[in-house]
Structures are given as structure tokens and as C-alpha cells.
Amino acid sequence: MTAIDGLPPLRAVIAAHGLSARKSLGQNFLLDLNLTAKIARQAGDLTGCDVLEIGPGPGGLTRGLLSEGARRVVAVEKDSRCIPALQEIAAAYPDRLEIVEGDALAVDTAALLTQPVRIAANLPYNVGTELLVRWLTPPEWPPFWQSLTLMFQREVAERIVAQPGSKAYGRLAVLSQWRTTARIAMALPAEAFTPPPKVTSAVVHLEALPEPRYPADPATLSRVVAAAFNQRRKMLRAALKGLAPDIEDHLNAAGIKPTERAEQVSLEAFCALARTFTD
Structure with missing residues (x-):
């Protein structure tokens, strides 16, 4: 052509x-x-x-x-x-x-x-x-x-x-x-x-999409995801400890095991975790 x-x-x-x-x-x-x-x-x-x-x-x-x-x-x-x-x-x-x-x-x-x-x-x-x-x-x-x-x-x-x-x-x-x-x-x-x-x-x-797939504050989700994957080999309770002193409570509230690593967490679960910081 x-x-x-x-x-x-x-x-x-x-x-x-x-x-x-x-x-x-x-x-x-x-x-x-x-x-x-x-x-x-x-x-x-x-x-x-x-x-x-x-x-x-x-x-x-x-x-x-x-x-x-x-x-x-x-x-x-x-x-x-x-x-x-x-x-x-x-x-x-x-x-x-x-x-x-x-x-x-x-x-x-x-x-x-x-x-x-x-x-x-x-x-x-x-x-x-x-x-x-x-x-x-x-x-x-x-x-x-x-x-x-x-x-x-x-x-x-x-x-x-x-x-x-x-x-x-x-x-x-x-x-x-x-x-x-x-x-x-x-x-x-x-x-x-x-x-x-x-x-x-x-x-x-x-x-x-007309609306995001799951509700979450964009800035909070971005911050959570960046922190999680910046230390992707660590368990989330360690990788995210800089976000909150009670990070394990946030993870449990979102239905995420604190011992999981970032690559195991679904998009829906990341959004749920972000909401625990804003709800």
C-alpha cells in the first residue's frame, strides 16, 4: 500500500x-x-x-x-x-x-x-x-x-x-x-x-469506562498502589507501614491478609484498601 x-x-x-x-x-x-x-x-x-x-x-x-x-x-x-x-x-x-x-x-x-x-x-x-x-x-x-x-x-x-x-x-x-x-x-x-x-x-x-470499576479516591489509590509495588517483594504489612502505624488494621478491614504481597492483590481489593483511608 x-x-x-x-x-x-x-x-x-x-x-x-x-x-x-x-x-x-x-x-x-x-x-x-x-x-x-x-x-x-x-x-x-x-x-x-x-x-x-x-x-x-x-x-x-x-x-x-x-x-x-x-x-x-x-x-x-x-x-x-x-x-x-x-x-x-x-x-x-x-x-x-x-x-x-x-x-x-x-x-x-x-x-x-x-x-x-x-x-x-x-x-x-x-x-x-x-x-x-x-x-x-x-x-x-x-x-x-x-x-x-x-x-x-x-x-x-x-x-x-x-x-x-x-x-x-x-x-x-x-x-x-x-x-x-x-x-x-x-x-x-x-x-x-x-x-x-x-x-x-x-x-x-x-x-x-464511564465510572471507575470500583469506588476509591484517585490520589489515595495511587499512593497505596505505589507504596505496595515499590517494595513488591515484601509482605504488605511491611511495604505499607509508612502509610499508617495501624496498617494491619487497614489490610484486615479490606479483606487482605497482611502477609500477602502486592502482586497477589486484586484491583478490587486495592480499591477497598484505599477506601479504608477515606471512609
Whole structure:
């Protein structure tokens, strides 16, 4: 698929603009437009939606999102070298692509978008987890977005969907599954990228729930979960003793054995424990 939109193949775009992926920016370019269109389809029905894309690079996924019918794409790109390539895409899709040059961690992206909003991105590896945590922990819920369709290293993707009892289960799983329904939508081999990373990648799709799965104060839950998994090899009565001198009473009230370790505790039980600090 080299002409989904009459624009040149991505390899030609990269050659024309002298774009080489920069490790310092966490860049790995996905050049197969069949794959970028497939990723765009994982985001669901994009017609009538604004889509936020972080780190579009030369615009492979951008083109997929637009060709799949996104009403409008707001693409935030830190690398000024990529802007001319993105401007060529904007010219091919009049009034449907807004390019924002800047750092996604510093840009107020919600202000640039009109509801309904979906987020889809091949996230730069060096900021992907931080952006996900920000999107999962806004001041108010529901968030400004309906869904997240994000590419991560496979290891990070598995942490997002992990279940209690597994080594991958941790803070990211609790935060993700408390407020969303998360699944791994597809895997991508390293050789799909230029340059090939040393790890495989996976696309995770997260649908925002109208309300959190179980009641809990967000800040308290976050504090409890962070403390529990910061010392995941310790029993909870030891790992959480800094939260309260009577931590065993809190654990018992939540139905959690004080001798259990964090990876054994379900999302529902963590929420119950958080409530013992606020009820």
C-alpha cells in the first residue's frame, strides 16, 4: 500500500526530507502503510472524531488515521525535521490535519480538540509510559478522550493488561484497569520498524469506562498502589507501614491478609484498601 492517498511511499518521504530516526527522541519509524492503516482501524470508528496523535514522525500513522476517516487529526511533533513532511499530508487533506510543533508533555492538547476525541499514537519509547499515566489520572473522570490506541514495547503492553499473580502485574495494570477496559490489539515485530528496535512492540487499546470499576479516591489509590509495588517483594504489612502505624488494621478491614504481597492483590481489593483511608 503505497498510495492510500496519492502521497509518496514513506521511504521516499524520508529520503526526500533527510529524516533518520533519532535515538535521543525515542524514534522508530513504521514505514509500512498497510500496518499503519491496520493500527488506525484498531482505534474504532474514527468518522466524526478528532484524533490526537503524539510523535507522528514522517506521518505513516497520520495518513492511516486520515484515510480511515478521522474528522480531524491533531499531531504533536517535537522534531522540527518532520514538520515539512507533515505539511505535505496536511495539504492532501485540507482542514483535517493540525500540526503542533512541541513537546507532548508540555502542550495542553485537550484545548486543541473537539469532542468526541480518540487518541492514537506510535508513542516515542522514552515518554510513552508517562503520557499513559497522565491520561489515566486526570483531575476529573470521564476524561476528555474516549479511547487510547497506543504502541508500546511489548513488555510495557503486557504490564498494562497483566492480572494478579503475574510478574508483569503492577501499578500500571491497576491504574489502567481501574478506569478502562484494556486489551492488546496487535503485535509488531522489530523488523517492521526503521531502525529495528531491540524489542518487539504491541498496540494496546484502552476504552474509557464511564465510572471507575470500583469506588476509591484517585490520589489515595495511587499512593497505596505505589507504596505496595515499590517494595513488591515484601509482605504488605511491611511495604505499607509508612502509610499508617495501624496498617494491619487497614489490610484486615479490606479483606487482605497482611502477609500477602502486592502482586497477589486484586484491583478490587486495592480499591477497598484505599477506601479504608477515606471512609
